[in-house]
Amino acid sequence: MSATSAHQSNQAPIRFKAGDGYRLAGTLYPAQGRRPGQAVTAAVVIHPATAVPQRLYQPFAEFLASCGYAVLTYDYRGIGSSAPASLRGFSASMRDWMELDVAAATQVLREHFPGASLLAVGHSVGGHALGISEATHQLRAALIVAAHAGYTGFIEQSVERWRVGAMMRHVGPWCCRLLGYMPGSKLGLGEDLPAGVMRQWARWTRLPNYFFDDPQLGAVQRFAQKRLPLLVLGFDDDPWATRRAISAMMRHYSHCPIEHRQIAPATVGLDAIGHMGFFRRASARKLWPMAEAWLRAQVSERNAA
Secondary structure (H helix, E strand, O other): OOOOOOOHHHOEEEEEEOOOOOEEEEEEEOOOOOOOOOOOOEEEEEEOOOOOOHHHHHHHHHHHHHOOOEEEEEOOOOOHHHOOOOOOOOOOOHHHHHHHHHHHHHHHHHHHOOOOEEEEEEEOHHHHHHHHOHHHHHOOEEEEEOOOOOOHHHOOOHHHHHHHHHHHHHHHHHHHHHHOEEOHHHOOOOOOEEHHHHHHHHHHHOOOOHHHHOOOOOHHHHHHOOOOOEEEEEEOOOOOOOHHHHHHHHOOOOOOOEEEEEEOHHHHOOOOOOOOHHHOHHHOOOOHHHHHHHHHHHHHHHHHO
16 A cells, blocks of 8 residues: 555544543544454554644554554644634643543543554654653553654754744743733744643743653653653754754653664655654655554564564
């Protein structure tokens, strides 16, 4: 099956509740190529990046479905189809995403495919969430893409470090006070963000060890409790998830077998990858088969055992 094949007609919108009752929106992609009555053997949930709607992950989800996986994409509360009519005054935090929304998405995948090996793909904050969420204990393995400790001091390019610092220290907090939310769509930052998400994110970016320095979150202990194989992908042209920033995050997955692949775009025949490019169709033939082969190996290892 081609890496760029589409299965849009087979997508199924789904609504499900988080532990606090908030309703989240997602999309189920059925596994392709199964015989009638054949059970799904592997299912993947894709945990998105900050301010990124689930539609970014549609091409990759379709690819995984074409390879025989059932796939769930979804939007965090306050984002995309999981957002209320107005974000002004809407209560949500990044911690809610990582503790409540990630757990709900994992649970709905388990309910739909009870006998399948559960896998996750975590993009940026989605990779952070795997270290925080108790639901990670249900997973067989996870692919982590461009996840990094978000301390602004890890940004190597001085202009970008200044720009992000100004956004986190001044522009973001000011917008939240004035508007009641972060107008990311008007500032080139993806989707609009709930004020609570922006404030928490901004505070963490000022901490030298990112949220590992937040005693209320307990991230150090939570990450150390995880025990699952991880494939970690970083890209040399990503201005935020630099090698140093990735290492600062991944060292806390201290009991996980980790394979870290750092990729220069030119070595795989691409002009650019950056922070988002892995999930775009341009990467379909260059990067996706490698990631899928690793996921398949984790499922095969479990089945052999």
